[in-house]
Amino acid sequence: MVLAEAQHVTVPRLLVESTLSGQAETPTQRHHAMADLFGLQRLLAGLSGDLERVESDAEVPRLLAAVRELVGRIDEAIDGLSPA
Amino acid sequence: MIPNITKGDRMAGLLVYLAGPGRYNDHVDPRVVAGDPTLTAWRTESALDRDGAFAVARHLERPRRAYGVERVWDGSVWHCSLAIKDVEGELSDEKWAAIAHDFADRMGLTSDDAPCRWVAVRHGASTNGHDHIHLVATRVADNGKIYDTYRDQPKSQRVARALERKHGLLRLESRTVNRGDRGYKPAEKARADRTASPEIDRTKLERTVRACAAASADEAEFVRRARGAGLRIRPRFAPGRKDVVVGYSVALRPPKGEKEVPFGGGRLAKDLTLPRLRADWPDTPEAASAAVAEWQAAHAGRRAVAPGRETSEPGPELWERHTVEVGELRERLREAPDDDPSLWAHVARDAAGAFAAWSNGTEESPGPLAATARTLASSAQLPAHMMRPRPAGLPSARGAAYLLATAVLGRGPSLQAMLLRELANLIKALHDAHQAMGEVQRAGQIAVAVRTQLPQVTAGLPLADAVRVADSEAETAARLAGQGQAPLKAPRTRPATETARPDRRTDGPGDKTIER
Numbered sequence: 001m002v003l004a005e006a007q008h009v010t011v012p013r014l015l016v017e018s019t020l021s022g023q024a025e026t027p028t029q030r031h032h033a034m035a036d037l038f039g040l041q042r043l044l045a046g047l048s049g050d051l052e053r054v055e056s057d058a059e060v061p062r063l064l065a066a067v068r069e070l071v072g073r074i075d076e077a078i079d080g081l082s083p084a
Numbered sequence: 085m086i087p088n089i090t091k092g093d094r095m096a097g098l099l100v101y102l103a104g105p106g107r108y109n110d111h112v113d114p115r116v117v118a119g120d121p122t123l124t125a126w127r128t129e130s131a132l133d134r135d136g137a138f139a140v141a142r143h144l145e146r147p148r149r150a151y152g153v154e155r156v157w158d159g160s161v162w163h164c165s166l167a168i169k170d171v172e173g174e175l176s177d178e179k180w181a182a183i184a185h186d187f188a189d190r191m192g193l194t195s196d197d198a199p200c201r202w203v204a205v206r207h208g209a210s211t212n213g214h215d216h217i218h219l220v221a222t223r224v225a226d227n228g229k230i231y232d233t234y235r236d237q238p239k240s241q242r243v244a245r246a247l248e249r250k251h252g253l254l255r256l257e258s259r260t261v262n263r264g265d266r267g268y269k270p271a272e273k274a275r276a277d278r279t280a281s282p283e284i285d286r287t288k289l290e291r292t293v294r295a296c297a298a299a300s301a302d303e304a305e306f307v308r309r310a311r312g313a314g315l316r317i318r319p320r321f322a323p324g325r326k327d328v329v330v331g332y333s334v335a336l337r338p339p340k341g342e343k344e345v346p347f348g349g350g351r352l353a354k355d356l357t358l359p360r361l362r363a364d365w366p367d368t369p370e371a372a373s374a375a376v377a378e379w380q381a382a383h384a385g386r387r388a389v390a391p392g393r394e395t396s397e398p399g400p401e402l403w404e405r406h407t408v409e410v411g412e413l414r415e416r417l418r419e420a421p422d423d424d425p426s427l428w429a430h431v432a433r434d435a436a437g438a439f440a441a442w443s444n445g446t447e448e449s450p451g452p453l454a455a456t457a458r459t460l461a462s463s464a465q466l467p468a469h470m471m472r473p474r475p476a477g478l479p480s481a482r483g484a485a486y487l488l489a490t491a492v493l494g495r496g497p498s499l500q501a502m503l504l505r506e507l508a509n510l511i512k513a514l515h516d517a518h519q520a521m522g523e524v525q526r527a528g529q530i531a532v533a534v535r536t537q538l539p540q541v542t543a544g545l546p547l548a549d550a551v552r553v554a555d556s557e558a559e560t561a562a563r564l565a566g567q568g569q570a571p572l573k574a575p576r577t578r579p580a581t582e583t584a585r586p587d588r589r590t591d592g593p594g595d596k597t598i599e600r
């Protein structure tokens with residue numbers, strides 16, 4: 001019940017999903033993981049937007065490149081998690 | 085600014101179209117002008133080619149694929165074009181980017197609750213020269229929620245009005261005063277092109293119906309006139325009845341190989357629904373039964389039941405009487421309040437009916453009379469809830485429509501010229517009322533019609549000088565309304581009958597600025 005509460009699903013749904021998914025994560029868990037990744041990506045994207053406005057610092061281009069690379073890698077991670 | 089929302093499912097198809105040459109080979113330099121942060125963080129170049137379009141589509145679609153959403157009711161792709169009028173010129177990419185961001189924010193695409201990925205693409209002006217952008221968004225938000233499109237179209241209009249104010253764009257008067265004309269669909273235009281007709285069917289239908297309605301003294305006469313004008317007019321009976329008519333539809337006789345396309349009265353114009361037409365006709369049991377008989381005859385394709393005054397020609401005494409009546413209406417309107425849209429809509433409808441009737445009688449293909457009728461009719465397009473009954477005892481210009489419906493240019497031209505002079509004065513009053521109500525664009529359109537259309541009519545009539553009603557004020561309004569008309573070369577003379585109305589005039593051209 002605690003687990004169901006944490007995932008914001010009903011107890012029956014948790015039972016069905018865990019049974020059907022076998023050892024792997026439940027669809028709800030994957031959904032949450034995905035939402036977290038998208039949220040993280042949006043956060044980083046916002047950060048890169050902010051960085052673009054700060055031009056005075058020499059560190060900025062390097063940081064920007066790092067952020068962009070990270071955004072790209074999150075994309076890859078999401079694609080990896082996505083159902084075919 | 086006009087927003088137009090469409091929804092679909094093919095993100096890549098849409099973006100490739102936007103990045104491609106376009107349906108009419110009209111796309112110039114397709115580029116991304118704005119997008120949500122996840123897009124701009126990843127994509128730095130703005131030019132959009134075919135590969136770029138696929139990449140952007142893949143990016144926008146990522147949440148949908150990630151969450152395995154196969155179908156969204158009403159389409160998973162939300163697309164809205166934002167267009168400004170050609171007279172506003174072109175905006176910069178930066179300006180469009182700011183507008184796109186504001187629009188996306190206010191439409192709720194960027195809310196924290198369900199942030200959707202979106203992009204704004206620009207590819208030059210449309211074929212009609214209107215600068216525009218396309219805002220494309222996925223409806224599957226980053227957190228897997230679906231963007232709610234409930235009543236998004238009214239909302240987009242409200243947002244557009246707000247952004248017009250914020251970004252200093254030309255404000256749409258048709259929306260702010262709720263006076264929009266009916267628009268037409270691309271299919272209607274295509275049909276007009278195909279059949280080589282000078283205007284779309286609906287415009288012709290609207291004018292003919294308007295003319296028939298204005299010229300008729302009762303409903304039965306309206307049906308006979310419409311049938312006489314070659315329209316296929318059909319009643320809509322109340323459910324289960326054959327003796328109660330609640331509406332009507334009209335269609336033109338289709339050319340060979342084309343289908344007949346009927347339109348309900350309200351689809352032609354807001355003021356041509358049967359209830360609104362009936363408001364001008366006597367409401368007596370005899371008139372009602374005569375009307376039902378004619379409707380039934382029209383329904384069954386039988387001949388008119390009781391031909392009436394539409395078959396005979398009015399004598400000179402009628403010309404005189406109705407001409408005087410128009411003058412009386414004009415006099416009465418001097419005391420009328422300016423802030424009464426309903427009253428002026430009645431006046432506009434009267435005047436539009438007269439010109440429509442005249443056009444029907446005399447113009448082979450739509451000419452200056454038809455154009456004038458159309459301009460005036462726009463002033464009558466108030467929604468039903470804003471209309472109040474015609475003030476009791478207010479003279480009407482409908483007699484003029486009756487006369488002009490039978491008028492033949494060249495016959496009795498002096499009578500026609502006198503009537504035209506009175507009508508022109510009426511238009512002038514309408515123009516002033518629009519200006520007093522602050523509807524500068526509308527007033528400007530009327531002024532343009534008076535300056536460019538009426539002189540063509542008066543050329544064939546004596547007393548031509550008497551109907552020159554356009555004055556410098558009207559010209560100023562027209563110029564400010566951005567109609568792009570050339571200035572007048574010939575000096576204008578004030579007609580002898582035209583009296584100044586100092587109470588309505590503002591002091592000079594400097595006082596009139598377009599509302600922005």
